[in-house]
Amino acid sequence: MKRTPSEQRIIELLAPGALCRDGFLGDDHRELQEILDADRATVEALGLTHRDIAAALDDACRAAMAGLEAPVHLTSGNLVAEFHDAMGFIPSPWGEGKLFAKGEVVVTDPATGDRLVYTPLSVHLIGKHGFYQGRGSPYRLDPARVARLFGLGRRASNLDTTSGKET
Amino acid sequence: MTSVLPIILAAAAACAVTTSLAAMLMLAERYLVKYGTCRLDVNSSDRVIEVKGGKSVLESLKAEGIFVPSACGGRGTCAYCKLKITEGGGPVAPTELALLSEQELSENVRITCQVKVRNDMSLVVPEHLLSAGEYRGVVERITDLTHDIKNLRIRLVEPKSIKYQPGQYIQLEAPAYGSNPEAVFRAYSMSSMPDEDDCLELIIRLVPGGICTTWVFTMLAEGDEVRFNGPYGDFHLSETDREMIWIAGGSGMAPFWSMVRHMAAHDMARKTTYFFGAVRARDLFLVEELRKLDQHHEWFTFVPALSAPADEDNWDGETGRITDVVDRHVSDGSQAEVYLCGSPGMVDAAGRVVTAKGIPPERIFFDKFG
Numbered sequence: 001m002k003r004t005p006s007e008q009r010i011i012e013l014l015a016p017g018a019l020c021r022d023g024f025l026g027d028d029h030r031e032l033q034e035i036l037d038a039d040r041a042t043v044e045a046l047g048l049t050h051r052d053i054a055a056a057l058d059d060a061c062r063a064a065m066a067g068l069e070a071p072v073h074l075t076s077g078n079l080v081a082e083f084h085d086a087m088g089f090i091p092s093p094w095g096e097g098k099l100f101a102k103g104e105v106v107v108t109d110p111a112t113g114d115r116l117v118y119t120p121l122s123v124h125l126i127g128k129h130g131f132y133q134g135r136g137s138p139y140r141l142d143p144a145r146v147a148r149l150f151g152l153g154r155r156a157s158n159l160d161t162t163s164g165k166e167t
Numbered sequence: 168m169t170s171v172l173p174i175i176l177a178a179a180a181a182c183a184v185t186t187s188l189a190a191m192l193m194l195a196e197r198y199l200v201k202y203g204t205c206r207l208d209v210n211s212s213d214r215v216i217e218v219k220g221g222k223s224v225l226e227s228l229k230a231e232g233i234f235v236p237s238a239c240g241g242r243g244t245c246a247y248c249k250l251k252i253t254e255g256g257g258p259v260a261p262t263e264l265a266l267l268s269e270q271e272l273s274e275n276v277r278i279t280c281q282v283k284v285r286n287d288m289s290l291v292v293p294e295h296l297l298s299a300g301e302y303r304g305v306v307e308r309i310t311d312l313t314h315d316i317k318n319l320r321i322r323l324v325e326p327k328s329i330k331y332q333p334g335q336y337i338q339l340e341a342p343a344y345g346s347n348p349e350a351v352f353r354a355y356s357m358s359s360m361p362d363e364d365d366c367l368e369l370i371i372r373l374v375p376g377g378i379c380t381t382w383v384f385t386m387l388a389e390g391d392e393v394r395f396n397g398p399y400g401d402f403h404l405s406e407t408d409r410e411m412i413w414i415a416g417g418s419g420m421a422p423f424w425s426m427v428r429h430m431a432a433h434d435m436a437r438k439t440t441y442f443f444g445a446v447r448a449r450d451l452f453l454v455e456e457l458r459k460l461d462q463h464h465e466w467f468t469f470v471p472a473l474s475a476p477a478d479e480d481n482w483d484g485e486t487g488r489i490t491d492v493v494d495r496h497v498s499d500g501s502q503a504e505v506y507l508c509g510s511p512g513m514v515d516a517a518g519r520v521v522t523a524k525g526i527p528p529e530r531i532f533f534d535k536f537g
Contacts, residue, residue: 013244017347020376065512068416068488069446070474085417085510086374088353089535091244097266099245101511102374138376 007032013093014134020090024125026136039132042143046153053143054127056150061105061123074107077151082106090121094129107149114149116141208254208289209233214297220286224252224279233292234299234396236338240351241280248279255288301396302329302337306389307366312452315373316418318358319383320366321393328364329397331357333404333425334506334534337367337397341379344386353379356508356534357398358421360428367395372418402508402534404430404437409530410503413441414493414517417450419509422534424453426506427460427467436466440496443471444489444513448480470496489513490520500524507533 003011011032016023028035043050063072064081071082084106089099100121108115122139125131133140147153202220207227209216218227225241225248228234239245246266256277259267263278304321312318323329338352359368374380387393404411404426413423423441430437445451454471461469472485472492485492490513497503505521507514514533521531 013242015346017343017345017349017378018242019239019244021345021347021378021381022376023346066516068444068474068490068513068516069450070488083512084375085372085513086377087372087418087510087535088374089245089511091239091246093244095244095262095265097246102377103510103512104375 010093019093022138024093024137025134026140028134028136035134036130039143040130046147048147048153050126050130052152053146054123056152057118058123060107061120064105078109078111080108080110092121092124100124109149116146116149202285205284206287209292218284220284222284224282224284227284232300233296235279235296236354236399237280240349243278243281246278249276250279251275251291252277252282253289253291255286256282257285295399295401299397299399302326304393306387306391306393309389313450316452317371317383319369319371323365330364331361331398333361333429334402334422335398335400337395339379340394341382344382347378351378356421358424360425360432362432370418370421402532405504408437410438412497412500412503412505413439414489414507416444416489416509416513420453422508431460431464438466440468440470442489442493445473446475447473447477448482490516494520497524500526504530511535
């Protein structure tokens with residue numbers, strides 16, 4: 001597949017060691033566009049938009065950050081969020097001149113044990129670019145899993161999270 | 168179908184020609200174009216350096232011992248390496264446009280890793296960058312401070328000493344390893360005292376997935392050689408006698424551990440209250456040492472606090488978020504100066520609290536890098 005110079009640059013920045021140790025693609029050998037398309041299909045099947053999902057993640061991230069590393073009970077649902085601080089910033093692989101605080105958000109449903117781990121950069125990549133990271137990436141967020149945890153969209157529990165198709 | 172085929176062939180041929188031309192231009196730029204020697208005039212001829220053209224401004228300055236901080240290794244994404252190029256910078260590249268504000272563009276601010284030296288240039292380099300140097304040292308000791316924070320002690324080899332102010336930082340080089348193809352630089356504040364100028368100490372917290380901290384935590388060993396450059400930064404004690412409020416969390420401890428011991432060693436009896444926040448007792452460190460300084464120096468008060476102590480912590484000190492603790496302790500800060508060091512979230516939250524206490528922005532100093 002031919003790539004434009006800007007696409008090639010993004011691919012290089014998504015690789016391990018470019019901006020972070022593990023990169024953003026994990027062991028996913030699909031082309032970036034295929035990853036984006038598959039996750040977009042999942043999001044559409046849920047009746048959601050990337051912005052809907054990013055907004056839920058962002059709310060939890062902001063609440064967790066305000067807790068200064070202590071666990072915070074989210075107002076929506078029975079979820080608990082924690083922010084694990086790390087010093088410094090990381091830029092977006094899309095190179096938009098924005099820097100994002102390093103550190104991890106951990107959102108847990110104590111009733112089920114379901115847990116999501118992501119970063120402030122993850123929120124931006126989803127909201128702005130529809131990029132949920134490749135399979136095997138430490139911060140890969142499957143849209144259906146996010147939707148299920150936050151209670152977003154329709155029939156979230158009936159989705160095959162691998163293909164994004166309804167089962 | 169037969170009438171469409173020539174059109175497709177013509178389009179394919181045009182694409183192939185365009186691609187070939189672009190590739191040839193890139194190769195010609197890389198291997199054939201010689202820019203010769205170019206003069207970089209730094210700070211209105213304070214320093215004039217001659218470099219071979221063709222490399223980026225960032226690389227060219229580094230080769231001449233001027234280290235401009237960069238977090239992305241010159242990939243044009245972090246926007247740390249901004250400098251004013253007042254003459255000779257050429258047109259702004261598309262890769263720069265996304266990283267510069269309208270005001271910066273009007274002031275000739277450029278992303279130096281994206282600007283190639285093709286001709287003579289005039290640059291404005293902040294003074295503190297001109298005094299930074301490149302150093303080689305040997306790891307003398309690595310100590311666990313908590314489950315995810317280490318103290319790194321480096322003995323200098325070449326040059327053998329370094330001058331810095333408490334609160335400043337260096338950029339430590341993590342070499343290429345594993346799947347990380349290139350060396351990267353990461354900023355860490357010195358936690359050591361400047362008087363001991365043949366050694367440096369850094370307090371480093373593990374960043375999940377972090378290139379440099381993973382190297383420090385899993386590969387770096389005592390006796391290994393390390394490289395760094397610096398010192399940098401304007402986060403240091405002001406030259407006033409104002410009361411100070413320090414607020415930190417995690418590895419944000421580093422500059423304050425340097426400052427308080429420097430103040431004690433030089434009899435700088437400036438009233439200082441240091442608020443240090445952690446979640447649980449296992450996240451605290453240097454507490455006994457700081458409590459001793461508190462007992463021995465009337466001017467110094469240390470207030471550690473836990474936001475979520477566990478029962479087994481047996482904690483009888485302050486509890487709550489560090490910002491809430493500051494809110495309870497500080498009634499009127501209108502005459503004080505505030506120094507903040509920690510994660511961006513902590514620094515922003517603490518900034519809001521002290522602002523509400525009447526401390527004007529010009530007296531709030533912060534370091535979001537630690």
